[in-house]
Amino acid sequence: MGELRERIKARTEENKDKLLDYLKLESVSAQKREIDETAAYVKNLLEAFGAEVEILSLADKPLAHPVVYGFIPAKEVNKPTLLIYNHYDVQPEDPVEEWQTRPFEPVEKDGAIFCRGVSDNKANLIARLNAIQLYLEDHDGLPINIKFLIEGEEEIGSVHIDDYLAQYQDKFAANACIWESGSKDGQGRLHMSAGMKGIAYFDLANQTADIDVHSSQAAIVDNAAWRLIQALASMKDAKNRVTIDGFYDLMEEPNQEARAYLDQVPFDPDALKEGLNLRTDFITDDLDYSEKEALYFYPTLTISGLDAGYQGDGAKTILPKSARAKLDVRLVPGYTPENVQKLLRDHLDSHGYADFDLDLIAAVKPFRTDLTDPFIDLMVQTGETIYGKGKVIITPNSPGTGPMQSFGHYLGVPIVGIGSEYRGSGAHAPNEHIRWEDFYDNIAHILGIIENFDQVNWAN
């Protein structure tokens, strides 16, 4: 292991310029900065590591950011295929004033490397390429086929991933997929997600008058803000249970494998509370399931924004003509954006709010890999070799949302995420960084996967 570690470090040094040049590209998808340049860079990068590469586009959607497809075939025929998913786009660097270095100038210090996008998720692609090169140092070819899908819209909701997967379904066919990321916790345990919650995000709005009404009329005139409050209040009880008829009936009961894996997921409420700077207790006091179950297995219905009437300083005496809320619903298996939209619509209609507009403005289906799939064992076993026994954690699904379901749907693959991040990496935040030791661990993990992937009894 010591010798391998030295080889990983040497390989990292040798390829470091490739990482640095990749990091310097300001590929902020929300602002369409250097998108084509970065896609071209990734093409060259994959080619430099021996892949056949194509930059894919969508004929009827010219504004879609390109997807980079790469393929390195196995030395022998009839070998299984591993699909590697990453994204070359990054979050905006705001707030710049909170960075201690320039956001797009990579800086190494204290055993870490700082740059926007290094943890989310540029370094992970370089780690995967380094692992392939390490394997090829000792062998004259790969034991498996490796494909790459590197997209440029992950940070804006992977808005065209379904189009790409539908159009290029055959090209991306694989036996399993390594997701973009995975993170170490405070105890050095690697958390690997085998699924993600989905989301249905709504604009909810109502209008009670053409113009704001003077609030002296409040005794008799209705008010869009009050109606919004009453409509929202009707959707949740004091125990924070959703009170929409049938809401919980949609939920697929987590199977025993999911429950068994969740049992092993560490959960420290106090650390989480502190990490989130909360001023309030968790809202799960009155639930008949645990906080951890709530977080991973249950759907949520929450409000991300309220907007009505006057919001400035002082007093403006109006009955707001209109009021809007942003509704964020997280989905677990059993839910789709569409069936949730129907439940909400029915609830509004039957509670006196038929006039409310309910627009679905973001929709991602939930996904949970079949946890009996042998790929799960492969990921755990190869991980334990690197991180230690009991130090790799499979979460049946992350509480967060991502486009895993699209891959599951179009490619039928099991999916697990691994990566070089840790809890303090600051994805989406100033001073984003990864620690080199985590990067080395990650490379070793991927190397183990490449070495053992062909041993798996692939059903699919």
Place this chain on the structure above:
Amino acid sequence: MGELRERIKARTEENKDKLLDYLKLESVSAQKREIDETAAYVKNLLEAFGAEVEILSLADKPLAHPVVYGFIPAKEVNKPTLLIYNHYDVQPEDPVEEWQTRPFEPVEKDGAIFCRGVSDNKANLIARLNAIQLYLEDHDGLPINIKFLIEGEEEIGSVHIDDYLAQYQDKFAANACIWESGSKDGQGRLHMSAGMKGIAYFDLANQTADIDVHSSQAAIVDNAAWRLIQALASMKDAKNRVTIDGFYDLMEEPNQEARAYLDQVPFDPDALKEGLNLRTDFITDDLDYSEKEALYFYPTLTISGLDAGYQGDGAKTILPKSARAKLDVRLVPGYTPENVQKLLRDHLDSHGYADFDLDLIAAVKPFRTDLTDPFIDLMVQTGETIYGKGKVIITPNSPGTGPMQSFGHYLGVPIVGIGSEYRGSGAHAPNEHIRWEDFYDNIAHILGIIENFDQVNWAN
């Protein structure tokens, strides 16, 4: 009457330049435009009509807009005193693009005169001065003392009126007060308010975290927007009754005079609904009192604004760290801003919202003139001579708010409002105007009050 009408018209023509010059002054108090110039103009104006005038200020509040005090003594001693209240400030002229003429260039057309501030409330002062002059054409002095209080902050909430009345209480001593305005309805009936609702306006806010939390944590983490919704929903039931303990107990039952006058107040729900461009029905279906009683006799608790989290286009997936509402509470006799604040605070504290901030940011006490005061009869009888029997309406209090209570408190006077406006005058709106015929009626009404004021058996 025909001869008087001709004299009123002639007087109006003769003094028209004084009105036009007054209108041209852009005395927008919210923007501190031409405030001192307009106060000086009013001083000269009152002097031109024979008053002794002082421009008053507050020694310890140099930013307070000046109040113009005027006094025309009765020819004889021991005569009662009528206080005339007006304001020289006006609303901002926005939206300018909706004006058909320039906002501060008076234009006469179709028997009306258009200008910002003409109805609210510059013409009314000129009408009152014209009436005085008409009386003096036939007499060698006034039968009563007349005082003027012309303020410059009415459109910004009369923020220093209490200071002025407290400091100059003796100067403004009077037997009765004519309020700034009164308006004709669609049937040509003059509505005169003998009172006004008060207001307690609050900022209500809560904070659940130092920074917004990712909404993937919604299953366990509380959310300032939800808490605000739940807190507000706890204050009102589905029938729009306020559910704060003791809220309605504060209300002084309207006496038989108030009920008798309210019976005569016309109320046309359909016309009101149409005039307000409402898309919803009135909220009074389930009340055990009428819409009219609700509007005039009942307190209200409403929301003028909601502000939490994300309000832009598209989706931002957060649990808002903080949420705020603007709470507008209209007060009738029995309520004060302070006793309402205590009820709200107690409600929040006892319902799990002790951490909410509740700041009182605007406060005006309610006022209702003693409706048995002989001044009421004087206003009705003199009004009926001009407008016709049954054509003058006393509202025990207006649903709106103004600083009447300050005058009642410091001066102990009965107060009734009359004026030259009509329902379509567009106070605070583009194309503000009054009709000349209404202006003439108003002058005649004031002349009648001057002639008959000394006949009243003044108790105070």
